[in-house]
Amino acid sequence: MDIRELDVSDPAARRAWFEVMDASARADRPHALLEGFAAFEVSATEPGEHARRLRLEACDGGVLVGVAELELPLTENLDVGWAEVNVLPGHRRRGTGRLLWAAVVDAARAAGRTRVGGEVSVAPVDGGPGLAFAAAMGAAEKHREDHLLLDLPVPAALVDPAYDVVTWRGRCPDEHRTAYLAMRNQMNADVPIGELDLEAAVLDDARLASSEERLMKAYDVRVAAARRRSDGVLGGYSLLFVPHGETYAWQDDTLVMPEHRGRRLGAALKTANYGALPGAVEVVHTWTAPSNGAMHRTNTALGFRVVERMHEMEATVG
Numbered sequence: 001m002d003i004r005e006l007d008v009s010d011p012a013a014r015r016a017w018f019e020v021m022d023a024s025a026r027a028d029r030p031h032a033l034l035e036g037f038a039a040f041e042v043s044a045t046e047p048g049e050h051a052r053r054l055r056l057e058a059c060d061g062g063v064l065v066g067v068a069e070l071e072l073p074l075t076e077n078l079d080v081g082w083a084e085v086n087v088l089p090g091h092r093r094r095g096t097g098r099l100l101w102a103a104v105v106d107a108a109r110a111a112g113r114t115r116v117g118g119e120v121s122v123a124p125v126d127g128g129p130g131l132a133f134a135a136a137m138g139a140a141e142k143h144r145e146d147h148l149l150l151d152l153p154v155p156a157a158l159v160d161p162a163y164d165v166v167t168w169r170g171r172c173p174d175e176h177r178t179a180y181l182a183m184r185n186q187m188n189a190d191v192p193i194g195e196l197d198l199e200a201a202v203l204d205d206a207r208l209a210s211s212e213e214r215l216m217k218a219y220d221v222r223v224a225a226a227r228r229r230s231d232g233v234l235g236g237y238s239l240l241f242v243p244h245g246e247t248y249a250w251q252d253d254t255l256v257m258p259e260h261r262g263r264r265l266g267a268a269l270k271t272a273n274y275g276a277l278p279g280a281v282e283v284v285h286t287w288t289a290p291s292n293g294a295m296h297r298t299n300t301a302l303g304f305r306v307v308e309r310m311h312e313m314e315a316t317v318g
């Protein structure tokens with residue numbers, strides 16, 4: 001077994017790496033939501049300034065049988081690496097995952113990291129070997145979220161009459177940027193992360209702009225925000241991504257600022273975004289911690305159902 005680094009300058013090698021990742025990760029997970037090829041290409045060929053990514057591949061007699069990725073944050077969380085290991089179903093239980101993991105750990109240590117974390121998503125029944133593998137590699141669970149799915153269309157939730165909904169696609173308009181940044185940073189600071197000991201990313205205008213630029217290459221980025229009619233203050237936002245050319249949406253952040261809570265603005269913002277989607281978009285994926293009662297109830301009331309559990313695992317490697 002040969003473990004080597006993916007040559008990201010080679011388009012055919014990138015495609016092959018992506019295919020093995022995709023087929024392996026989907027094998028036991030009918031509802032998996034994975035990075036699409038367009039987003040993978042952006043990340044592989046135009047690395048951002050806030051993370052470095054190392055991609056490894058396992059070759060058995062010239063055949064690619066497994067892949068791994070290590071993401072090294074460069075701006076905050078400098079003691080952490082994020083890893084994912086994937087081995088094709090027909091090649092499992094022969095030690096390939098262990099070899100890839102060992103290479104990931106070596107690279108993480110060489111970059112000065114003392115912890116390696118990763119997400120393991122499993123379907124409720126026959127979810128696959130991810131958790132057993134992670135445990136065998138010495139990782140412990142630090143946080144758990146549910147992966148939920150909603151079939152579209154859904155009726156629009158009523159908007160509290162004291163507010164109207166402003167929407168934009170792609171780059172946040174200049175007039176809303178200061179308020180949007182404040183809400184994004186509040187979200188990063190507030191989102192429940194269980195026992196994960198992580199620094200929240202802090203966005204400034206330049207970092208927001210570079211993230212918007214990168215995301216727009218692979219996604220239709222849609223934001224709905226609640227504006228209080230009396231003074232024009234933005235009290236919450238919901239962020240939705242639709243990968244270009246796909247029939248599903250990915251519900252990312254939804255935040256209502258503390259003084260605007262209790263008016264069901266979260267549901268109103270989400271359904272405002274869903275109602276504006278092209279008819280071809282059939283489902284929405286989202287993730288919510290079961291401990292985040294308010295958001296979980298909002299989601300299930302909208303019709304979201306739990307299809308997977310996502311376990312955030314972490315191993316000490318220092």
Ligand SMILES: CC(C)(COP(=O)(O)OP(=O)(O)OC[C@H]1O[C@@H](n2cnc3c(N)ncnc32)[C@H](O)[C@@H]1OP(=O)(O)O)[C@@H](O)C(=O)NCCC(=O)NCCS
Pocket residue numbers: 024025083084085086087088091092093094095096097098099118119120121128129130131132133134136137
């Ligand atoms: C998890 C995965 C990477 C394991 O790959 P693999 O090449 O089969 O792993 P290995 O053969 O090196 O197994 C290493 C150890 O993990 C544990 N393990 C792996 N698969 C297991 C299974 N099906 N049941 C129980 N334990 C298992 C065992 O302890 C095994 O050691 P052993 O064979 O000596 O008992 C592979 O099944 C996969 O790609 N799954 C989908 C993606 C995923 O869940 N990745 C992990 C999260 S990042």
